[in-house]
Amino acid sequence: MTKEKWLVEFQVLNGRRPTDQEMLEASKNNFETMTSAVAKKSFKIEPSLFLKIAIGFIVAIFGYVVGYLFM
Known part of the structure; x- marks a missing residue:
């Protein structure tokens, strides 16, 4: 997932901008969200x-x- 798509999804899900710590954690995970990780496993x-x-x-x-x- 790209950084821009991750930002949009994060803002939609959480209703706010991510903190610097959240951005750092997301970049370590290649901007993979929990919903996309769950979706890959649940099917x-x-x-x-x-x-x-x-x-x-x-x-x-x-x-x-x-x-x-x-x-």
Whole structure:
């Protein structure tokens, strides 16, 4: 993230200008914000989740077909 983008995001989130200490800490982290760091980590999805969803759909479709055949 660039310094300018970091400044804008900081001001939007905190409603004030950053202190010199906050600027120094941000420059050490390459102006990465907490929200961008959290966003990078929070979108990890387990591969087994896709398998569970697929099995759920298969069971639901099978139940629908079997129920339709025996009506």
